[in-house]
Amino acid sequence: MGFISNYILPKSVDFDSALQSQAHITRMMVEDLQAVCRENNPEMLEHIADHAVEARKLKSDNMKDLLDVFITAYDKESIYRIITQLDWVALSVKHFELEVTAYEIGSLNQYQHIADILVEMAALLELGITRLSIKNPKAMDPDIELIHDKYDDVVSLCAESIAKLLKQDNHEQIMVGREILAQLKDVAKRIHITANTLEDMALKII
Secondary structure: OHHHHHHOOOOOOOHHHHHHHHHHHHHHHHHHHHHHHHHOOHHHHHHHHHHHHHHHHHHHHHHHHHHHOOOOOOOHHHHHHHHHHHHHHHHHHHHHHHHHHHHOOOOOHHHHHHHHHHHHHHHHHHHHHHHHHHOOHHHHHHHHHHHHHHHHHHHHHHHHHHHHHOOOOOHHHHHHHHHHHHHHHHHHHHHHHHHHHHHHHHHOOO
16 A cells, blocks of 8 residues: 555645644744834844744745645645745745844834734634635635734834824934834735635635
Protein backbone atom coordinates (compact mmCIF):
# COMPACT_ATOMS: atom_id res chain seq x y z
CA MET A 1 0.00 0.00 0.00
CA GLY A 2 2.93 2.32 0.71
CA PHE A 3 4.26 1.89 -2.82
CA ILE A 4 0.82 2.56 -4.32
CA SER A 5 0.20 5.66 -2.21
CA ASN A 6 3.68 7.07 -2.87
CA TYR A 7 4.01 6.42 -6.60
CA ILE A 8 0.58 5.74 -8.10
CA LEU A 9 -2.13 7.57 -6.16
CA PRO A 10 -2.28 11.38 -6.58
CA LYS A 11 -0.62 13.34 -3.76
CA SER A 12 -3.08 14.60 -1.17
CA VAL A 13 -2.56 17.76 0.91
CA ASP A 14 -4.63 18.94 3.87
CA PHE A 15 -5.03 22.55 2.77
CA ASP A 16 -7.49 23.24 5.59
CA SER A 17 -4.71 22.66 8.11
CA ALA A 18 -2.10 24.39 5.94
CA LEU A 19 -4.14 27.57 5.53
CA GLN A 20 -5.08 27.58 9.20
CA SER A 21 -1.39 27.47 10.16
CA GLN A 22 -0.61 30.37 7.85
CA ALA A 23 -3.56 32.39 9.16
CA HIS A 24 -2.48 31.68 12.74
CA ILE A 25 1.08 33.00 12.32
CA THR A 26 -0.34 36.01 10.48
CA ARG A 27 -2.60 36.77 13.45
CA MET A 28 0.37 36.40 15.79
CA MET A 29 2.27 39.02 13.81
CA VAL A 30 -0.63 41.45 14.10
CA GLU A 31 -0.71 40.75 17.84
CA ASP A 32 3.02 41.52 17.93
CA LEU A 33 2.26 44.88 16.32
CA GLN A 34 -0.44 45.52 18.93
CA ALA A 35 1.95 44.63 21.77
CA VAL A 36 4.59 47.04 20.44
CA CYS A 37 2.05 49.87 20.46
CA ARG A 38 0.50 48.93 23.80
CA GLU A 39 3.81 48.62 25.62
CA ASN A 40 5.30 51.54 23.68
CA ASN A 41 8.45 49.46 23.37
CA PRO A 42 10.27 49.41 20.00
CA GLU A 43 12.51 46.61 21.28
CA MET A 44 9.52 44.27 20.95
CA LEU A 45 9.67 44.74 17.17
CA GLU A 46 12.06 41.79 17.04
CA HIS A 47 9.07 39.50 17.68
CA ILE A 48 7.56 40.69 14.39
CA ALA A 49 10.82 39.96 12.58
CA ASP A 50 11.04 36.47 14.08
CA HIS A 51 7.47 35.57 13.21
CA ALA A 52 7.92 37.03 9.71
CA VAL A 53 10.55 34.35 9.02
CA GLU A 54 8.14 31.64 10.13
CA ALA A 55 5.30 33.16 8.08
CA ARG A 56 7.47 33.25 4.97
CA LYS A 57 8.39 29.59 5.39
CA LEU A 58 4.75 28.57 5.77
CA LYS A 59 3.86 30.53 2.65
CA SER A 60 6.66 28.84 0.69
CA ASP A 61 5.69 25.38 1.95
CA ASN A 62 2.03 25.92 1.10
CA MET A 63 2.89 27.19 -2.36
CA LYS A 64 5.16 24.20 -3.01
CA ASP A 65 2.40 21.81 -1.93
CA LEU A 66 -0.07 23.59 -4.21
CA LEU A 67 2.28 23.24 -7.18
CA ASP A 68 2.92 19.55 -6.43
CA VAL A 69 -0.61 18.41 -5.72
CA PHE A 70 -2.91 17.14 -8.47
CA ILE A 71 -6.29 17.12 -6.71
CA THR A 72 -7.44 19.73 -4.17
CA ALA A 73 -10.61 20.11 -2.12
CA TYR A 74 -10.88 23.72 -3.33
CA ASP A 75 -10.32 25.64 -6.51
CA LYS A 76 -6.52 25.83 -6.96
CA GLU A 77 -6.59 29.46 -8.09
CA SER A 78 -8.51 30.41 -4.93
CA ILE A 79 -5.99 28.56 -2.76
CA TYR A 80 -3.17 30.38 -4.54
CA ARG A 81 -4.80 33.75 -3.96
CA ILE A 82 -5.43 33.19 -0.26
CA ILE A 83 -1.87 31.89 0.29
CA THR A 84 -0.38 34.96 -1.38
CA GLN A 85 -2.77 37.39 0.31
CA LEU A 86 -2.06 36.00 3.77
CA ASP A 87 1.58 36.55 2.88
CA TRP A 88 0.76 40.17 1.98
CA VAL A 89 -0.78 40.70 5.43
CA ALA A 90 2.40 39.36 7.03
CA LEU A 91 4.53 41.54 4.74
CA SER A 92 2.51 44.63 5.64
CA VAL A 93 3.13 44.01 9.34
CA LYS A 94 6.82 43.47 8.61
CA HIS A 95 6.90 46.76 6.69
CA PHE A 96 5.43 48.48 9.76
CA GLU A 97 8.35 47.08 11.76
CA LEU A 98 10.85 48.27 9.14
CA GLU A 99 9.41 51.80 9.06
CA VAL A 100 9.26 52.17 12.85
CA THR A 101 12.88 51.02 13.02
CA ALA A 102 14.06 53.28 10.18
CA TYR A 103 12.31 56.37 11.56
CA GLU A 104 13.39 55.56 15.13
CA ILE A 105 9.90 56.19 16.44
CA GLY A 106 9.79 56.23 20.23
CA SER A 107 6.10 56.94 20.84
CA LEU A 108 3.87 54.16 19.54
CA ASN A 109 1.00 53.98 22.02
CA GLN A 110 -0.84 56.65 20.02
CA TYR A 111 -1.54 53.91 17.46
CA GLN A 112 -2.86 51.32 19.91
CA HIS A 113 -6.54 52.03 19.21
CA ILE A 114 -5.94 51.18 15.55
CA ALA A 115 -3.78 48.15 16.39
CA ASP A 116 -6.57 46.79 18.60
CA ILE A 117 -8.96 46.74 15.65
CA LEU A 118 -6.33 45.11 13.43
CA VAL A 119 -6.06 42.26 15.92
CA GLU A 120 -9.83 41.83 15.90
CA MET A 121 -9.75 41.68 12.09
CA ALA A 122 -6.92 39.14 12.05
CA ALA A 123 -8.70 36.96 14.61
CA LEU A 124 -11.92 37.03 12.57
CA LEU A 125 -9.97 36.10 9.44
CA GLU A 126 -8.34 33.15 11.19
CA LEU A 127 -11.76 32.04 12.48
CA GLY A 128 -13.21 32.27 8.98
CA ILE A 129 -10.42 30.14 7.53
CA THR A 130 -10.95 27.60 10.33
CA ARG A 131 -14.63 27.43 9.38
CA LEU A 132 -13.80 26.82 5.72
CA SER A 133 -13.54 23.08 6.36
CA ILE A 134 -17.23 22.79 7.30
CA LYS A 135 -18.10 23.98 3.77
CA ASN A 136 -20.89 26.26 4.90
CA PRO A 137 -20.49 29.81 3.56
CA LYS A 138 -23.31 31.07 5.77
CA ALA A 139 -21.23 30.26 8.86
CA MET A 140 -18.55 32.66 7.61
CA ASP A 141 -20.82 35.52 6.59
CA PRO A 142 -20.99 37.26 10.02
CA ASP A 143 -17.19 37.13 10.42
CA ILE A 144 -16.52 38.51 6.95
CA GLU A 145 -19.11 41.27 7.39
CA LEU A 146 -17.43 42.24 10.66
CA ILE A 147 -14.05 42.40 8.93
CA HIS A 148 -15.54 44.77 6.36
CA ASP A 149 -17.02 46.96 9.11
CA LYS A 150 -13.77 47.04 11.07
CA TYR A 151 -11.84 47.96 7.93
CA ASP A 152 -14.06 51.02 7.65
CA ASP A 153 -13.31 51.78 11.31
CA VAL A 154 -9.55 51.64 10.67
CA VAL A 155 -9.82 53.93 7.65
CA SER A 156 -11.90 56.38 9.67
CA LEU A 157 -9.47 56.37 12.62
CA CYS A 158 -6.49 56.85 10.31
CA ALA A 159 -8.20 59.81 8.64
CA GLU A 160 -8.93 61.38 12.04
CA SER A 161 -5.35 60.86 13.16
CA ILE A 162 -3.97 62.42 9.98
CA ALA A 163 -6.30 65.42 10.43
CA LYS A 164 -4.85 65.95 13.92
CA LEU A 165 -1.31 65.62 12.58
CA LEU A 166 -1.86 68.30 9.97
CA LYS A 167 -2.69 70.80 12.70
CA GLN A 168 0.82 70.48 14.12
CA ASP A 169 3.80 72.65 13.20
CA ASN A 170 6.39 69.85 13.14
CA HIS A 171 6.63 68.87 9.46
CA GLU A 172 8.90 65.91 10.13
CA GLN A 173 6.45 64.49 12.66
CA ILE A 174 3.61 64.98 10.19
CA MET A 175 5.43 63.09 7.43
CA VAL A 176 6.49 60.21 9.68
CA GLY A 177 3.05 59.95 11.25
CA ARG A 178 1.37 59.81 7.86
CA GLU A 179 3.69 57.01 6.75
CA ILE A 180 2.98 54.91 9.84
CA LEU A 181 -0.76 55.45 9.56
CA ALA A 182 -0.65 54.52 5.89
CA GLN A 183 1.12 51.29 6.80
CA LEU A 184 -1.44 50.45 9.47
CA LYS A 185 -4.21 51.10 6.96
CA ASP A 186 -2.44 48.80 4.51
CA VAL A 187 -2.46 45.97 7.05
CA ALA A 188 -6.23 46.42 7.39
CA LYS A 189 -6.64 46.56 3.61
CA ARG A 190 -4.74 43.30 3.14
CA ILE A 191 -6.88 41.54 5.75
CA HIS A 192 -9.99 42.91 4.05
CA ILE A 193 -8.88 41.64 0.63
CA THR A 194 -8.03 38.22 2.06
CA ALA A 195 -11.49 38.03 3.61
CA ASN A 196 -13.03 38.73 0.20
CA THR A 197 -11.01 35.87 -1.30
CA LEU A 198 -12.12 33.60 1.54
CA GLU A 199 -15.73 34.47 0.80
CA ASP A 200 -15.24 33.71 -2.89
CA MET A 201 -13.51 30.45 -2.01
CA ALA A 202 -16.40 29.40 0.24
CA LEU A 203 -19.00 30.13 -2.46
CA LYS A 204 -17.20 27.88 -4.94
CA ILE A 205 -17.49 24.79 -2.72
CA ILE A 206 -21.28 24.72 -2.42
